[in-house]
Amino acid sequence: MRVVRGDGGSPRQAPQSPGPTVETLIDEAASGGQLTVTQVVVPAGGDMREHDHGESQALLVPLAGELVITSGSHHEIISLGTVALLERGERVRLTNQTSEPCTVVMVFTPGDARTGTILERNSGQTAGKASAGMRWVPAGPVDQLDDDAAVHMDLAGHPVCVARSDGMVYAMLDECSHGQVELSEGDVADGHVECWLHGSRFALATGLPTGPPATQAVPVYPVRITAAGIEVALPATPEGGPYA
Ligand code: FES
Numbered sequence: 711m712r713v714v715r716g717d718g719g720s721p722r723q724a725p726q727s728p729g730p731t732v733e734t735l736i737d738e739a740a741s742g743g744q745l746t747v748t749q750v751v752v753p754a755g756g757d758m759r760e761h762d763h764g765e766s767q768a769l770l771v772p773l774a775g776e777l778v779i780t781s782g783s784h785h786e787i788i789s790l791g792t793v794a795l796l797e798r799g800e801r802v803r804l805t806n807q808t809s810e811p812c813t814v815v816m817v818f819t820p821g822d823a824r825t826g827t828i829l830e831r832n833s834g835q836t837a838g839k840a841s842a843g844m845r846w847v848p849a850g851p852v853d854q855l856d857d858d859a860a861v862h863m864d865l866a867g868h869p870v871c872v873a874r875s876d877g878m879v880y881a882m883l884d885e886c887s888h889g890q891v892e893l894s895e896g897d898v899a900d901g902h903v904e905c906w907l908h909g910s911r912f913a914l915a916t917g918l919p920t921g922p923p924a925t926q927a928v929p930v931y932p933v934r935i936t937a938a939g940i941e942v943a944l945p946a947t948p949e950g951g952p953y954a
Contacts, residue, residue, distance in 0.1 A: 715736075715740075716734070716735050716736030716737065716740045716741075716747065720733070721733040721751075722906050722907075722909065723906075724758070724906060724907070725895040725906060726757075726759070728753045728754075728755055728756040728757075729753075729756060729757070729758070730750050730751060730752045730753070730756055730757075730758050730804075731750070731751045731753075732748055732749075732750050732906075732907060732908065732909075733748060733749045733750075734746065734747070734748050734908065734909050735747045735748060735749055735815070737909075737922050737923070738820055738922035738923050739922060743820055744820070745817055745818060745819060745820070746766075746817070746818040746820075746908065746922060746923040747815065747816070747817050747818075748815070748816045748818070748908060749813065749814070749815050749816075750804075750813070750814050750815075750816055751811050751812070751813050751814075752775075752777060752804060752805075752806040752811065752812045752814070753806065753811050754806060754808060754809045754810055754811055755806060755807070755809075756805075756806045756811075757803070757804070757805050757806070758803065758804040758805075759803060760780075760801055760802065760803040761801065761802070761803075761889045761890050761891055761907070762796075762799050762800055762801045762802070762889060762890055763796065763798075763799075763818060763888065763889050764798070764799065764887065764888050764889060764890075764924075764926065765798050765799070765925070765926075766798065766818040766819050766820065766888070766923065767795065767796065767797060767798055767818070767819045768795070768796040768816055768817065768818050768819075769793060769794070769795055769796075769816070769817040770788060770793065770794040770795075770796065770814050770815075770816055771793050771814065771815045771816075771817070772788050772789050772790050772792060772793075772812065772813070772814050773790065773813045773814065773815060774790065774810075774811070774812065774813045775789065775806065775808060775810050775811055775812030775813060776788070776789040776806070776807075776808050776810075776812055777789070777804050777805070777806055777812045777814060778804070778805045778806075778807055779794055779796075779802055779803075779804055780802060780803040780804075780805065781796075781800055781801065781802045782801075788814075818908075818923055820923070820925070844931075844932075844943040844944060844945055844946070845866075845943065845944065845946065846934070846941040846942070846943050847865045847866045847868075847941065847942050847943075847944050848938060848939065848940070848941055849863055849865055849870070849872055849881070849939065849940040849941060849942050850863075850939050850940060851939040851940070852874075852879060852935060852939055852940055855872065855873075855874040855879065856874065857874050857875065857876070857877065858874070858875050858876075858898045858899050859873070859874060859898055860872065860873035860874075860893065860894040860895075860896070860898050860903060861873075861894055862884050862892055862894040862895075863884075865942055865944060866944055868883070868944050868945075869883065869884040869885065869892070870882070870883065870884055870931065870942060870944070871883070871884035871892070871893045871894040871903065872894075872933075872940065872942070873894070873898050873903055873914050874898070875898050875899065875900065875901045875902070875914060876900070876901060878901070878914075878915075879933050879935065879940055880901075880914035880915060880930065880933060881930065881931040881932075881933050881942040882903075882912070882914065882917050882928050882929065882930045882931065883917075883928050883929045883930075883931075885928065886905040886907065886910060886912075886924065886928070887910075887912075887919070887924050887925075887926035887927065887928050888905065888907075888908060888910050888923055888924035888925075888926075889905070889907055889908065891905065891906070891907050893905055893912065893928065898914070901913060901914050901915060902914060902920060902921075904921070905924070908923055908924075909921065909922075909923075910922060910923055910924035912924070912927075912928050914930075915930070916930060917929055917930040931943055931944055
């Protein structure tokens with residue numbers, strides 16, 4: 711038998727209302743790369759909007775209350791005594807249609823190691839230089855951004871997280887590589903953004919994951935500051951976006 715004890719974590723409140731609260735009980739590092747365990751409380755009438763967990767499988771174990779899981783046109787209700795297994799990449803929505811909060815423990819397997827591919831995709835992007843096939847798109851004045859903050863922008867069809875940290879401005883695809891939620895709704899500090907849903911951290915300069923459970927990088931875009939304000943170099947073809 712192997713017993714893993716996590717240090718726990720601070721509950722994170724989803725930005726939407728009434729949104730779930732997510733607390734990491736055991737992170738992937740603490741479990742020796744075996745799994746990630748979170749506890750999610752979905753308030754009465756609350757909703758965890760449609761998302762998936764990329765290359766992770768997820769086991770959902772309700773501790774209290776009742777939750778409707780919607781996957782495509784399929785609906786299932788889970789409560790104490792039921793477990794649900796979500797497949798890799800399966801898109802689901804979790805809804806609490808009762809008048810009581812629902813508490814669910816979620817166990818995620820590690821994602822497949824596809825980081826190498828993504829690293830190649832991100833290499834060669836130097837801040838301030840646009841590669842062939844990219845164009846500079848205006849993104850508004852610099853002073854619209856507080857330091858250590860991020861905003862979502864739709865720029866020429868691209869969902870972009872534009873962030874400022876330590877006075878530097880960064881741009882990346884506004885989609886966490888772990889679960890397809892918007893990174894612009896996460897916390898920004900020390901040149902990193904932390905996803906609000908499961909706490910993955912990404913370096914704003916490179917898009918590389920620096921904290922689990924994400925294992926894949928997020929595409930980043932060159933930024934330059936002109937007299938007119940921020941400009942972001944974007945590919946001619948949008949990368950897709952959150953909840954696509
Ligand atoms: S969705 Fe899981 S860390 Fe972002």
